[in-house]
Structure formats: C-alpha cells, structure tokens
Amino acid sequence: MRRIILTTESGADLPAELADKHNVQVVPMHVIMDGQDYLDGTLPVKDIYNYYERTKKIPSTTSTNSHEYLEFFKKIKSDFPDCIIIHIGYTSKASSSFQNAIIATEELDDIFLIDALNVTGGLTAIVMYAVTLLENEPSIDPAQLVAMIESKVPKSRLAFVPGSLEFLRAGGRVSNLAYLGGALLKIKPRIELIEGNLVSTKKYRGKMEVVSEKLIRDYLGEYNMDKEQLYLIYSIGLDEKIKQRMDEIAKETGFKNVKWIQAGAMISTHAGPGGIGIAGLEV
Structure with missing residues (x-):
C-alpha cells in the first residue's frame, strides 16, 4: 500500500x-518587510504590527x-x-x-x-x-x-471581520473615503470567501464585542454547519473576553469541538490586529 x-x-x-x-x-x-524576505512562520506576527506603527505601511x-x-x-x-x-x-x-x-x-x-x-x-x-x-x-x-x-471545497465557509480598517486602507483594499466613513461610524465589514474571492458581504456597526457576537450568530443562522468541528480564528490583539464569548456561543449551539486558530504573518498582514473569524464545513 x-x-x-x-x-x-x-x-x-x-x-x-x-x-x-x-x-x-x-x-x-x-x-x-524592510526589503527583507521572510518565510511565513519564521516572522513573529507582532513584528508586522510594530513595523506598521513605525512606518504606517504594511509589509507585502x-x-x-x-x-x-x-x-x-x-x-x-x-x-x-x-x-x-x-x-x-x-x-x-x-x-x-x-x-x-x-x-x-x-x-x-x-x-x-x-x-x-x-x-x-x-x-x-x-x-x-x-x-x-x-x-x-x-x-x-x-x-x-x-x-x-x-x-x-464548496462547503467550506469562512467569514471574518478585521479588527481595524487601517490595514485594509494601508494595503489599498479600501479607499481613504471609505476608511474615514467606516472609522467615524464604527463600521466593520464582514468578509467572506465566495468562489475563492474575498468579498465584503455585510457591514456591522459598533464595538468588536458586539460585532463578534453578530458575526457568529449570523454565520450560524445562514449556514447549516457540520456540528462536529468549528474553527474560530483570531489575530493578535483580540480581547480574551471576546474569545470566551465566541467559545460559549459555539458550544451553546451544539458544536462538539471548537478549535482556535491564530492568524499567522501572511494573513495578519492583510487583516491587521484584533480580527475575528469563523470557519467550518456545511453538511
């Protein structure tokens, strides 16, 4: 064999x-970053955020x-x-x-x-x-x-909310006007993978504590997910209380196994700090 x-x-x-x-x-x-090529997995994610704080640029x-x-x-x-x-x-x-x-x-x-x-x-x-x-x-x-x-492949559902629009703006993914409007109104986009493409499918308003709960409840209401396994994704900087609440909701709604995943350097470069995501397979 x-x-x-x-x-x-x-x-x-x-x-x-x-x-x-x-x-x-x-x-x-x-x-x-800084003209140096790093293999994803060898670069601490915090270095990306420190680089942005110093230069107001994101790595490529x-x-x-x-x-x-x-x-x-x-x-x-x-x-x-x-x-x-x-x-x-x-x-x-x-x-x-x-x-x-x-x-x-x-x-x-x-x-x-x-x-x-x-x-x-x-x-x-x-x-x-x-x-x-x-x-x-x-x-x-x-x-x-x-x-x-x-x-x-078509049954895998991923939805996430970036912790800040700053990284999306710095990376050219939102305009300055959209950024200013979103920042003033405390609007956070929900981004999903639709047929392989990153698409903003909804907008939430409020603090991340409120937005994260709306995200998971909307996601579980829209998709018939396999209750055997759910993946929750976070980028460094997300409040631990939010993680605890997300965990509680997942278990309350019948998921047998919940696995937390930290966004690595590659993903964090695009999503920024303090983001939250949810993923799993539809039945």
Missing part, C-alpha cells in the same frame, strides 16, 4: 500541533514560487519514497501560489493538486477533513480521496 501525504500552505494557518500530529507538510509563503506578501514547490515536493518524495502527494492549496483567486504548484508538478508524478478556493481557517477545515478521511481509511484509493475532498 502506497503512503498518501497531505500538504498545504502556510496561509492555511494550520496549527503546528495539528500539522505535526497528522504529518501534514506545510510549504511557507512569503512576507516582505508573495506566493510560494514554482522552484520552492519543486524542492518541497522532491524533499517529500525523498523522505517517503513511492508516496502519493495530495496538495490542498490556497485559493488561486487571491494568489499565484496554486498556479506555481501546477508548474512545479509538471516534472513530477503521483501528485494531485486541489484548489481549496479558501484561506486560513476555511483552508484548514478542508485539510482536516482530508486528514480524517485518510486516517479512517488508510487504504483509500487516492483518486477517490481527491474526489471526496473536492466535494467539500
């Missing part, structure tokens, strides 16, 4: 303990390039001879990373590529679904496993 290895990107924010426990291999994306991010993918996959093939790799990638609608993986695998055999059309916790939800399938049936046919994973 040939071993199947699951891989993903650092933009999944897959917690290290889960990656280690389930042998999911993670390839880093990049964060560029870049995808994993095709050469890095080639070396990443070849290393796995060397460590696990005769293995089959199933790569579950960051949405191709927001990064060139998935296309670079396609280019890299032109020279390799026995690699399946799945565009998850999602990021952070939404991508982690798909990866962990694949982990569960594989661990429950280690001898599963790879093509069947790929088909089952792909069937869940």
